[in-house]
Amino acid sequence: MPPMSGFVPIHPEGGAPVGGCRLTVVRMTPPSTVSAVVYSRNEADQLRDCLPLLADFDEVVVCDMGSTDDTTAVAAQHGARVVPVPDAPVVEEVRQRGLDAATSDWVLFVDADEHLPAGYRAALQPVLDGPADVAGVRVRYDNVAYGRMLEHSLQGSAKYALLRRGAAHYAEPALAHVPPVLDGRGVDAPASVPAIAHLNFRSVEQTTEKVLRYAANNPGRFTRLDDPVRLIRELLRSTVYSGAWRDGRAGFAVAALHTFGHLYGSLLEAERAGTLTADVPAKDARLLAAAEGGQRTGVSVRDGVRRLLRGRR
Template sequence: MSTRAPISGVVTTFDNAATLEACLASLAFCDERVVLDSGSTDATRDIAERYGARVSVRPFEGYGPQKQHAIDLATHDWVLLLDADESLTDAGRAMIERTLQAPRADGYRLPRQEWLFWRWSHAGARANWQLRLFRKSRARMNTVPVHAAPTLDTGAPQDLDAPFRHYGEPHLADRVEKVNRYSSGMVVNKRRKPIRGLGLRIVLQPYVAFLKLYIGKRYFLNGWAGFFAARTHAFYTFLKYAKVLEAQRERDQSP
């Protein structure tokens, strides 16, 4: 029987006591679990140590740099990168175990199943595929603020039907707070180069974003939860462009 390549489960944390146990339990099959904490004040680090994770602490310097440092701490070349509010399903674990017996790519995109306020997303809705399983020697985190993600140095990742779950915000107020925070974080990135048709983007892009999620990804199958998710995503799209315009006007009016 073939043995699989060793793998490091990597997680970044900050006050994630409510969800970290499920995350680390789902990574029990990994050859090591690495947790990089940003200075939690709750039981996050105690939980990580109880699950046998190798815990380090580093002040938060941005999503991309923090995740990259966590990846660099991994002992093994193959990394499974999860957020602390995510967990791998049993089916996902089995698929990864089989795939790493004879990997055919340097990275794999996995389908993320979303918790939408009070329910899991409908099976007929389209999953959000993300690069989460990769050789750390062939991948780096990109520099996009807030939504930083790993990218392969060369070649394209393959899709692997190894689902993982994201325990999203349980309340609409939590989602709105996150939308406001994330849109502010995107302003610096959006201002790095001129945005053509900024006014039109402010007006039209929220509608496009809503339709892409509600119709394109079939969130209409999720009832009101899907509608709320699509509408708050449209609001996020509006805010990130509106805040760029606001910053431009404030800069132009400054003495």
């Protein structure tokens, strides 16, 4: 008879087959599973758009950071398991809670304002079933600002959002935008895994609140912007030299608000260090004095030309 599905006929050692063949089970490794873990703090409106895009994951966990809106109800409506976690200024502080709560082989961290493209779960499967020594995968993102996709600024955005359970953890205390500790290799997701749309800049108020919160909770990250020359250089770098202006006013707004957050964090560190009473460095002071004198001269010339033109009329 033909071999049964999932079985292979083999001969016993040292002799003819018994009954024509011997059947033995070939154990097939089941495909790896993945949980989508979403964090929310009063983001029920974002969850309504995010959760339907996660329907084909093996498990969906919503980590509720003390929400007072309909977060838990929206999660339940979409079949997600709700896990209460402490509120925290930056989500990295409670990432480990979600990693511990998941039950699949892998965890994909998804922000409530992230939209996975169609077929994303299927595109992940070859990665999930890949080499066993891979502990984390850097996933790509496309950033959306105020309804406009950023095509020039913030390019190359990626983070370790896909982690193998048991092979990755978050150090304590966790800081904003600090990646997890991997017990194995970290790799970039292949081109076959599409970028996730991140609607992380939804309004000027929301962006400002976020950049100031992260700046206040990430000490030691910022280079000094505690004098006018450093601030002007950083503003030029972030808004002009970076090409952010190519994304129109939306790109400029994102760059300017990030510089604002950078300034805020830098000033907080200067305050903690007790350096806010210090003078501007002599070199910068000379440059600023020259710029101030040039501006005054320019204004005087302009006013003189205007008076001359008015006198001719």
